[in-house]
Amino acid sequence: MTTAQIPTLDIRRFTQPASAEDRVAFVAELGAAYREWGFAGIRGHGIAQQLIDDSYDVFKGFFALPEETKRKYHVAGGGGARGYTPFGVETAKDSKYFDLKEFWHVGREIPRDSRYASDMPANLWPDEVHGFREHAYGLYNALDLLGASVLSALALHIGLPENWFADKTDSGNSILRPIHYPPITSDDIPNERAGAHEDINLITLLVGASSEGLEVKSRKGEWVPFTADADTIVVNIGDMLQRLTNHVYPSTTHRVVNPPGEKARQPRYSTPFFLHPNPDFLIDVLPSTITPDNPKRYPEPITAQGYLEERLREIKLK
Template sequence: MATARIPTLDIRRFTDPSSPGDRDAFVAELGACYREWGFAGIRGHGIATDLVDRAYDAFKRFFALPQDVKMKYHVPGSGGARGYTPFMVETAKDSLYPDLKEFWHIGREIPDDSPYRAVMPPNLWPEEVPEFRELGYGLYQALDALGSKVLSALALHIGLPEQFFADKTNYGNSILRPIHYPPITTPDIPNVRAGAHEDINFITLLVGASAEGLEVLSRKGEWIPFTADEDTIVVNIGDMLQRLTNHVYPSTTHRVVNPPGEKARQPRYSVPFFLHPNPDFVIDVLPSCVSADNPSRYPEPITAQGYLEQRLREIKLK
């Protein structure tokens, strides 16, 4: 039985200005945790439990609608950028089988005259669940703000200014993704609920991760279960930040497995927030993350939007 445990840290040690010494210690501990795991639990985040619970309730009510109603909000050819994506579409890179999930995408609200409008379309909102918009976007904004705090601490850990990421993510093409994994009703289904994969973006924040199933691949090649406490948000590194930091912050492989026994016959709901940089941000290896022991692995820079489109094709969303 694996005994390794992914740490959970209280971010109030970083956000509370009354304890600067503990702030430095938090940055050191968080950075070390991400260097080792690419994952951490964050508590003390200040996101109201009531908001999370009510948002989950709205999402569940949408997924309970008839399939023909949900399909009204599916936009073919959009790569699932907004609205509804049905079951058995997204497929983990190099996986033989599609994931057992349906999901919805909420993106950033921007004005129509924004230079990013061409790649960040307007949101869709299901009229059948009136609270979906207020609660979904409220949770989006809360997780976006928390993600910015985590990035500030990560910037300090690698010798960058605290606000380094602020003007690189303020119009980020970030996504809130409510997911429904259906009950597993037959024992012969070959695919897991979400196949082994790494995330595309800068960081991912998973709220309501207290259901069993999430597993993280350790440096030793062991699958480590990560079932967080109810007040904890799981935050992990994505491939864009791994590339920017030349693997100083690793994007760790993870999956969602089917639970054993009767638990497999229950649906699972999950709401990750994928924090992206601005579409025109150029991902170019940071000089501070290059050394004799860690030479640059990515001599060619790429824009965040170019990288996103490349990866969406790999996972069969485009």
């Protein structure tokens, strides 16, 4: 199997289309990619490479700090919602072994008198790394905008108005997660850099899939490597969108495997953006996705926040 089977599409065909027909074709191709894979590469996204490079520089700067300095930004009992989560904490659902990673969480900046303030804590920012806040939140906003375009195309694909998601994600509890996978010093450990899992949210936008290691599980049960070009952001379906669309868009299992030999001695960095709905959004199966061949799979709706908390407990973050 080759990575070519997971499509990469140019989103300018949707945001700056040469013709109405090409826009319609893009929506159809994107929808087909997600129905089959739950994954697609997105290029032509308009996020400046300089912003990405500057962001990675400050993220690497933070992870290079002494352990005791990093742990100043760990919020005990916070479920990893903001700030630093140390190495060896997050564990893929049903896995015996923790993931080989440490990470930081940046959330949406909202007024502290917002009705969502109790579910969306204030961000923490490391004083030790110049420009961290500026670059991290700049990347957050850029990925939030790109995610909105992807959701608009998917809305059209399943017969909803193009702006259907707009007022349901404008205060979304979305997370930017810079990740550091440290060098692996032993060849016989059972842990993986990220164990097989599905994402919790609506969609995930991954900056940094140009480093090898990401693998996607096909419908046939085979693991397919997906190493994207440097100018490509990988976007995949999460469990919330799978549930909302009655599994029309599958939330596909994926993992980050340990590289062989000397490559394992190198660190790996990646930065996913987990796009979430507003905390009080009710995830209820869309009527248009219920058919005789695909009956309603979830009789009871659940709020986005309720679902998130349920899943965070499963992966040992709460």
